[in-house]
Amino acid sequence: MLRSRQLGEADRIYTLFTTERGKLDAVAKGVRRAKSHFAGRLEFGNECEFAMHRGRSLDVIVAAHILHAPWVKLVEPERFATAAVVAELIEAFSEPDMALPEVYELLTGMLAAVELTPRPRELLPRFSARLLDLLGLAPPTGACVRCGQALSPEVAWLDAQAGGLIDARCRERWRDLPELDARDRENFAAVCAPKGSGAVAARATTRVSRAIDDLLAHHLGRRPKSADFARITASEAG
Numbered sequence: 001m002l003r004s005r006q007l008g009e010a011d012r013i014y015t016l017f018t019t020e021r022g023k024l025d026a027v028a029k030g031v032r033r034a035k036s037h038f039a040g041r042l043e044f045g046n047e048c049e050f051a052m053h054r055g056r057s058l059d060v061i062v063a064a065h066i067l068h069a070p071w072v073k074l075v076e077p078e079r080f081a082t083a084a085v086v087a088e089l090i091e092a093f094s095e096p097d098m099a100l101p102e103v104y105e106l107l108t109g110m111l112a113a114v115e116l117t118p119r120p121r122e123l124l125p126r127f128s129a130r131l132l133d134l135l136g137l138a139p140p141t142g143a144c145v146r147c148g149q150a151l152s153p154e155v156a157w158l159d160a161q162a163g164g165l166i167d168a169r170c171r172e173r174w175r176d177l178p179e180l181d182a183r184d185r186e187n188f189a190a191v192c193a194p195k196g197s198g199a200v201a202a203r204a205t206t207r208v209s210r211a212i213d214d215l216l217a218h219h220l221g222r223r224p225k226s227a228d229f230a231r232i233t234a235s236e237a238g
Helices: 077-093 100-116 120-134 182-191 206-220 227-237
Strands: 003-007 011-018 022-028 047-053 059-068 155-159 164-166 179-181
Touching (some): 011 100, 077 100, 077 120, 077 206, 100 120, 120 182, 155 206, 179 182, 179 206, 182 206
Antiparallel strands (some): 003 011, 011 022, 047 059, 155 179
16 A cells, blocks of 8 residues: 545545556545444555456455554654655556566565664665666666776766766766765665675665665656655654
8 A cells, every 4th residue: 555545525545556457546435434344454554455346447445455564663753754755666666567576575575674673764775776676777886887897996976867886987077976985885786786696785874875865866857755754754763
């Protein structure tokens, strides 16, 4: 369950991400009534099995069975803000040709981690890098994205418009680009490592986190609207 919005006096439209059809909108009729049989089921972040039928313009949810309900934990401000960024990114990047089972697994795994970890916002860079990888947008970590030559181990610069890291040969001196030193480079490679590569998943350094945020913003065409809320709640929490 990614988000919902009101429809009429008693209904809601829900945006779902599914294993078979990707993102879709469906309406639950009467869900806002006190005695609705959907009570407690159609909450943000819940994973459910749905029974639906085709409507004129929207699918209609007729039954929902909860598989996992992280809502009790997600109502905590930092967890909710982090989950909101995750849901916004999944919805924004949803395309008909997405690798649906893999993206669904990433989504459900991330929400489960957000539910359990004490500092959920620290999980966002790895989640974002994994999502870019599944979309075919992952940045190369060992070569200049412009010339293809191996990067210097000492320093590289992030060129979000080019989609990755560049070396000194391709750097335009008049542009103020974020610099990643040797430690950041190693961390960037670990955070962006594909699942199953054998690399140990790492928490992003501050500069690597900002670099991945910049890459996301470039591919998305904007900063996620939920990101500011996530930063504020993380600051208040720690």
